Amino acid sequence: xxxxxxxxxxVNLHYASVAYKERSLKSLMASVFSRKKTASNVADIxxxxxxxxxxxxxERVGLLGHNxxxxxxxxxxxxxxxxxxxxxxxxxxxxRSLFDLSLGFEPDATGRENILYRGLLxxxxxxxxxxxxxxxVAFAGLGEFIDYPxxxxxxxxxxxLAFAISTTVGGDIxxxxxxxxxxxxxxxxxxxxxxxxxxxxxxxxxLATHDFGALRSICNxxxxxxxxxxxxxxxxxxxVAEYKVINGLD
Amino acid sequence: xxxxFSRVWAARYFWIHLSLxxxxxxxxxxxxxxxxxxxxxxxxxLLLTLVFSRLFNTDIVTYAPxxxxxxxxxxxxxxxTVAGSLSFVQADAYIKQCNHPLAxxxxxxxxxxxxxxxxxxxxxxxxxxxxxxxxxxxxxLASFTIFPILALIAWPVSTLLSYVSTRFxxxxxxLGLVMQSLWFVSPVYFEAKMFQNGGLHxxxxxxxxxxxxxxxxxxxxxxxxPTWQNYAFSIGTAIFFGALAIIIGSKAERKVIFxx
Numbered sequence: 001x002x003x004x005x006x007x008x009x010x011v012n013l014h015y016a017s018v019a020y021k022e023r024s025l026k027s028l029m030a031s032v033f034s035r036k037k038t039a040s041n042v043a044d045i046x047x048x049x050x051x052x053x054x055x056x057x058x059e060r061v062g063l064l065g066h067n068x069x070x071x072x073x074x075x076x077x078x079x080x081x082x083x084x085x086x087x088x089x090x091x092x093x094x095x096r097s098l099f100d101l102s103l104g105f106e107p108d109a110t111g112r113e114n115i116l117y118r119g120l121l122x123x124x125x126x127x128x129x130x131x132x133x134x135x136x137v138a139f140a141g142l143g144e145f146i147d148y149p150x151x152x153x154x155x156x157x158x159x160x161l162a163f164a165i166s167t168t169v170g171g172d173i174x175x176x177x178x179x180x181x182x183x184x185x186x187x188x189x190x191x192x193x194x195x196x197x198x199x200x201x202x203x204x205x206x207l208a209t210h211d212f213g214a215l216r217s218i219c220n221x222x223x224x225x226x227x228x229x230x231x232x233x234x235x236x237x238x239x240v241a242e243y244k245v246i247n248g249l250d
Numbered sequence: 251x252x253x254x255f256s257r258v259w260a261a262r263y264f265w266i267h268l269s270l271x272x273x274x275x276x277x278x279x280x281x282x283x284x285x286x287x288x289x290x291x292x293x294x295x296l297l298l299t300l301v302f303s304r305l306f307n308t309d310i311v312t313y314a315p316x317x318x319x320x321x322x323x324x325x326x327x328x329x330x331t332v333a334g335s336l337s338f339v340q341a342d343a344y345i346k347q348c349n350h351p352l353a354x355x356x357x358x359x360x361x362x363x364x365x366x367x368x369x370x371x372x373x374x375x376x377x378x379x380x381x382x383x384x385x386x387x388x389x390x391l392a393s394f395t396i397f398p399i400l401a402l403i404a405w406p407v408s409t410l411l412s413y414v415s416t417r418f419x420x421x422x423x424x425l426g427l428v429m430q431s432l433w434f435v436s437p438v439y440f441e442a443k444m445f446q447n448g449g450l451h452x453x454x455x456x457x458x459x460x461x462x463x464x465x466x467x468x469x470x471x472x473x474x475x476p477t478w479q480n481y482a483f484s485i486g487t488a489i490f491f492g493a494l495a496i497i498i499g500s501k502a503e504r505k506v507i508f509x510x
Contacts, residue, residue, distance in 0.1 A: 081507055121348060123260060
């Protein structure tokens with residue numbers, strides 16, 4: 001049993017508003033010389049408010065929330081992309097994330113070549129990727145299309161390939177952001193099987209989704225976000241119910 | 251800081267792949283492919299030499315490799331400053347997805363342009379070996395030191411510029427102007443003695459670009475070892491920018507993602 005875990009204690013995250021204002025030297029100078037309060041009142045965005053969560057090995061966590069509630073920010077913070085403004089963030093284990101699927105794919109290269117490229121993006125060695133290539137090809141199940149350039153692929157096919165790569169190369173913590181919905185029913189069944197087997201290897205999965213069905217069948221714990229606050233932490237069914245109440249659904 | 255560089259090393263397959271992918275796309279579907287990197291500076295050299303050797307009454311045989319060395323090194327410098335300053339902006343999709351150290355995205359430009367520089371310098375070595383065979387000697391070994399030293403300057407400089415230009419998108423535009431002025435006051439195409447005869451010693455003696463160019467010019471064009479001043483200025487520049495990049499980077503690195 002590996003000892004992977006994600007621990008957040010009172011984590012706050014602000015998007016600095018300067019990033020959205022003063023984009024040029026001109027506007028910076030202008031604000032210095034005019035001494036006038038700029039009309040825009042873009043404030044710092046408090047994207048995560050005092051979040052405390054502990055996720056242990058073997059948990060499959062689903063993130064729920066309206067658009068802009070902080071699901072993706074939560075995932076990207078855990079992935080170490082965003083610096084926290086305050087609080088403690090501890091991630092033990094190798095993180096694999098799946099946020100932007102077209103990323104790391106070279107449209108002119110074939111699917112098989114792209115398996116290698118994406119592996120390199122994830123920080124793996126070419127030799128390791130060549131060993132795993134056949135397994136990935138088999139799981140993606142793209143048939144002869146694996147030797148066609150990526151630009152001929154449909155969105156669903158890209159998802160299948162990306163998902164196959166990210167779940168085959170291992171890693172202890174898998175972060176998914178609303179991506180698995182794009183595969184067809186056949187692939188979804190395979191994906192669920194794969195995720196289940198990942199869990200058996202005592203790995204952590206965190207998934208942001210709006211698909212309650214996928215959430216119920218894959219996850220065993222739900223977190224509900226609302227305007228940057230973590231408002232619910234518990235079993236999936238209750239989380240879905242809570243989400244619906246907060247957002248005034250049914 | 252050591253852990254930062256070990257993370258750069260851990261991601262080595264990725265940035266090497268990126269540099270090679272850049273080069274592949276640069277030469278894709280062209281008949282001459284990578285030979286363009288050799289043909290292009292050679293053609294420009296021929297043209298400039300014809301004009302300048304008449305204008306300045308210089309010996310065409312020695313002036314042509316002088317210009318060629320200037321062209322290829324300057325191309326490397328401008329690739330890593332003007333184009334290099336956009337490294338983070340260009341790599342935003344990667345930065346938003348993977349927690350790699352940001353310096354690998356400037357390293358990508360450094361490595362790619364270094365390969366182009368080495369290819370282009372083949373024609374320089376070839377040319378000099380044919381027209382100035384008396385210069386061939388042990389001092390040529392010193393000419394190879396320009397490659398690592400240039401890279402050690404280009405990497406921190408382009409990283410620094412990238413931090414700043416991600417925040418202020420005017421920088422890449424302004425840099426075009428700055429680099430052009432820098433070119434104008436440096437002995438890149440114009441001979442160093444032209445500056446010195448004009449009473450502009452300082453533009454040569456304290457100009458790191460002059461000293462850098464001497465690392466390859468002294469052995470190839472004069473058959474001499476570069477002086478210790480040449481090395482002191484070149485390595486000093488590398489250390490200065492290296493230290494600055496580490497200081498700025500330790501503050502700016504994590505915030506870059508907000509500005510993309």
